[in-house]
Amino acid sequence: MPNIRITKPCHNCRRRRLRCDRSWPTCNKCTLSGQECLGYGKVFVWTQAIDSQGNPRPSPASGRRPGETGAFQPQAPPDSGGTRGDVAVGWALAGTGGLDPDQIHDVQVIYAEHAHDERVFRGHHQQQPLTLRGAMPGKDIVSPGEMAATDKDVCIANTPNPDHQVDMPIRAGLLGGRSLTDPLFQDLDRTSRAYITHFNDRVCRDLVARDSDSNPFRELIPLTNRHPLLLQVLIATSAIHCCNLFRPTNSIPTSLTNPGDYLAQLRLRDDSSRQILIDALTAKEKAIAYLRQAMGSLNLARSEVGSVVALAAMHFFVKFDLIDFEPRVVDEKDGEEVEKIQGWRSHLEAASIVLELLALDPTRHASTRILRDCVIADCFIYHILGSTLAETAMASRIARCGSELLEVMKRVEVNSYLSCPPEILKIILSASQLSCQGPYTDFDLAAAEQARALIDEACAFDIIAWADQLRQLPNVTDIKSRFHVASAHRSAVCLYIIRALPVVRVVYPVDANILVNDILYHLGQIHDEDPYFKATSWPTFIAGAETRDVGHRESTLKRMFAIWQICPWGYIFAAIRMLKHAWQIQDTNPESNVNWLQELKKDGYLIV
DSSP: OOSOOOOSOOHHHHHHTOOOOOOSSSOHHHHHTTOOOOOSSOOOOOSSOBOTTSOBOOOOGGGOOTTOOSSOOOOOOOOSSSSHHHHHHHHHSOOSSOSOHHHHHHHHHHHHHHHHHHHHHHHHHHHSOOOOSSOOOGGGBOOHHHHHTTOTTOOOOSSOOTTOOOOOOOOOOEETTEETTSGGGTTSOHHHHHHHHHIIIIIHHHTBSSOOTTOGGGGHHHHTTTOHHHHHHHHHHHHHHHHTTOOBSSOOOTTOSOHHHHHHHHHHTSHHHHHHHHHHHHHHHHHHHHHHHHHTTOOTTTOHHHHHHHHHHHHHHHHHHHHOSOOEEEOTTTOOEEEOOOHHHHHHHHHHHHHHHHHTOTTSOGGGHHHHHHHHHHHHHHHHHHHHSSSSSHHHHHGGGHHHHHHHHHHHTTTBTTOOOHHHHHHHHHHHHHHHTOOOOTTOHHHHHHHHHHHHHHHHOOHHHHHHHHHTSTTOOOHHHHHHHHHHHHHHHHHHHHHHOGGGGGTOOOOHHHHHHHHHHHHHTSOTTSGGGGGGHHHHHHHHHHOOOHHHHHHHHHHHHHHHHHSOOTHHHHHHHHHHHHHHHHHHSTTSOOOHHHHHTTTOOOOO
16 A cells, blocks of 8 residues: 555545445545545536435536526536546546547537537527417427426426526436435535436336336446536436427317427427426537537546446437437527427437447446446337438448347347347348449349349248247346237338338339238237337338328328327437428329339338
8 A cells, every 4th residue: 555644534424424434545435335436636526416415516606607597507628728627527538648649630520510509409499489370279289397286297486486497306316326415415406316216217118128126227327427528418318308308288280291390389388398498408518518528538448437438428419419309500690490300310420439439348347247237229110210211321340240140139129118029120231232233234143143042041030039038038028029019010121121122122122001900900019008119110100101102101190109108209209200201202292103102211200
């Protein structure tokens, strides 16, 4: 032991009022209890903290800007220059020089653009008056506060706060095994803790097939104490999810071309939900700024937790875009809103840099392996499904480490939210990769044979044998639901191949209606009370876009709206919008076999 005299207990023991053994460099009592010792030196904490009784503690005068209130207002990461911001970023992702300079530059450019978009968008919504096109009268709108009184999962205030503080009820539950009064969280203001609570109680449910106490995404919550990047991105994701719980009293008209835009206008008329939206965008802007600074010091080879935090942050940026149903920015030139529907793609491009490096080293980082595998698996799924509806070389890029990523998928398939066999996902990836190498003519027999081989591979996949293997695992009792979800995805894959590679019809005539009916049959066996109901959006979309039957179209729309009620993610409205676009294309040319997929790829949405 170095000749260092420790005169004070470590920060953990002092906060918990325990006798510290004052071991160097870390306290043995913390080590035995499974906590990470914060040591004996200076600790930087968030401002606007709370005391041991849970009451707000005034921030230092120098840390409060004029006109600030106690509401959640994430502070911007300090500029570099030796300030405490350097320490915060160092905590976020420790290490030096692990990435190629070109890769670092690419990621920083991506998030420089996003930071600008969020900043301009947030300012626009704070300053501009609202207009509501085609909305119902104000008396027909249920405020989020009124809804909170009847729905235990809604976390919005009972009444709008004139100071724009979103006073969300905090339930005394556990945050990843930790109480809200745990010292790890007492430096957070009340509203930030409420957002983290909502993430723990509600958002984590949407991220896995079946929620349980072992949900790996809850392992991210204790990490927020040391990683401000992770804290801000989880707050942003939780806030935008919380904002989506706003509901008008009347049901959303199914005849609307873009129901998401309609609901967004209603939502912005309510002060509480509007402020929560601003909170979400503010936290997202903060997280992007932290990530840009941290990427310059990221060393994936030596930073065990840091690499997972980096990928998790990018992964949750994608989830933010999937949850948000109003992805708009403001054009600086004329101040008008313009659509930005492909933000998820740039996040995946950044994530692929980290994803490839992590996937190539499966033996490292055993302590975070489950969490790491779940984050990697979700990113891989987003890459695969994103390649099906976007004109991009995403499939070719991620296929370079496809075998390693499929092994990760096998390890977490029991609890993967999609509940689709990795073998089926691999076929989707291969089909997307082959499609990007086109276009093909009817004389490209080699491409036609490759497409036929993919269809044969999908049809030959034994779902019953796959289900029997899962049955042998502990705590797997929902084999019937998994079988129907997998079967629907298998037929949807065949239907996708026919549209992505139409040249296959030269050597393999396929009746698309048979595939549509098979998809709808299996989907009909999965009812809205089934946990796997939320995993059926992609096959529902593929079947719905293909069919010309009015009854099938109506049932597809009904199912999409039912998924939204259970899992309020904005990509559902994007799927509805694309379905109606596909039907318009088909109805305009009723006699022709129009390829709806090629038209929809121009929109570039992500349906998961």
